[in-house]
Amino acid sequence: MRVLTFVRRNLVVIAGTLALGYLLLPNLVVLLYSFNKPVSRYNNTWQEFSTEAWSDPCGAPGICDSVGLSLQIGLLSTLAATALGTLAAFALARHRFRGRAGVNSLIFLPMAMPEVVMAASLGTLFLNMRIEFGFTTILIAHIMFCLSFVVVAVKARLAGMDPKLEEAARDLYAGPLQAFVRVTLPLALPGIAAGAMLSFALSLDDVIITQFNSGPSTITFPMFVWGASLKGVPVQVNVIGSAMFFIAVLLVMAGQLLGNGRARRKS
Template identity: 75%
Template sequence: MRWVRENAVVLAGCAALVYLLLPNLVILLFSFNKPAGRFNYSWQAFSADAWTDPCGVADMCGSLRLSLRIAILATLLTTVFGTLAAFALARYRFRGRSTANALIFLPMAMPEVVMAASLGTLFLNMRVQFGFVTILIAHVMFCLSFVVVAVKARVMSMDPRLEEAARDLYAGPFQTFLRVTLPLAAPGIAAGALLSFALSFDDFIITQFNAGPSTVTFPMFVWGAAQRGVPVQVNVIGSAMFVLAVALVVCGQFVTNRRRKS
């Protein structure tokens, strides 16, 4: 009992981590299942057919490609605009700065359906045709706050004396930013970009309100397929995304540890 008391925090953290990862492991396990009917809810027999033919379901890979396109473009746009906004809010004093800081948190604090309905109403009033562009704009507006918060936290923790030392060594503004500021802010920028990609790829509510009748992303496809029976290929795509995300995190941690040692 003494050992349990001394390691209670570690044990609680491990239990929470197992609880969070267990659904992903179940999805991975059932991606090798061969269900007898339409529903992949009970284990029947081991089969790797879904992994050998992940696009065996009609329109699924098309919706997956659309979601990846939107997520990549939204990530690029939000990373650029969010990084610029984070540097402006963290480094400069200007009129309306406190108001801008408060407004940045609104998309994170308000229910997602409120922003989805508001953007949908805006596009309707402007007579904009719903489709790829409206989804992209909506995802950028939703993910921007998360990137700003992540990058701003990193920028505010940076030591300004390092940049001052670079200027004392006759480095110009561009050289200082490229060789000192940007590498120091890179972890925050990368975290914001990964979070933006995950939120955009996984989003359903905002996409549902701002998608056209012929525009179906991967979350919308899964929602529609769930009414008739989710195919095993959905588990394959989910498992592949999970493994890819874990691999990226592990590689990033490995690179960070090597840099610290060097």
């Protein structure tokens, strides 16, 4: 009876813990096999514990070059998509203009359509414009792909903001730019940050759009993993994947701690 009572009282917590564990299980497997020392090209059977891959994460030819390229494209596409998406979100949320409803619908198209359709369409566009495939085409494609997610994230934040705060700032003789910088932007910053992080994650993880719009010498990390899976994924892939996971967790924890600190100072 005590067990049943405990389960009933903590059902939500138990279900959440199980769901979180299920989501984290693949990451734990990746971390575990980053310490493996396989005897063949395939790192799918445990052999013996080894830190050799962690001491030399660039041991696989071309892996660190692909990671560097992915980070470059991810950062640049995130900056561009965040800037353009934030401006578009403010225009759609705060201004009335002809065609606004149509633009709102077009914003959701890249999110609704299959990724392969957008990838093929952009590839066809670059071919017709005679643009050489490579770093530039991947960057443009990633910006186009991530833009909609930034607009949606920032618009959701703007929808929850009270416009009376900006009106109060203007009543206190703040100019339009001063009111935007000191009132509007800080309030919208969580949505902008969420859109930027989502954009970076999508860009860093993308395979299909990159595959259709990349050149022969532009291999991102997801493309490297996909190509390596055909002949044997090196252990260094697990090392880099685990490192990315830990960095993401640390960033989330840092953001949570900063948010809690600000809440305590306000209270």
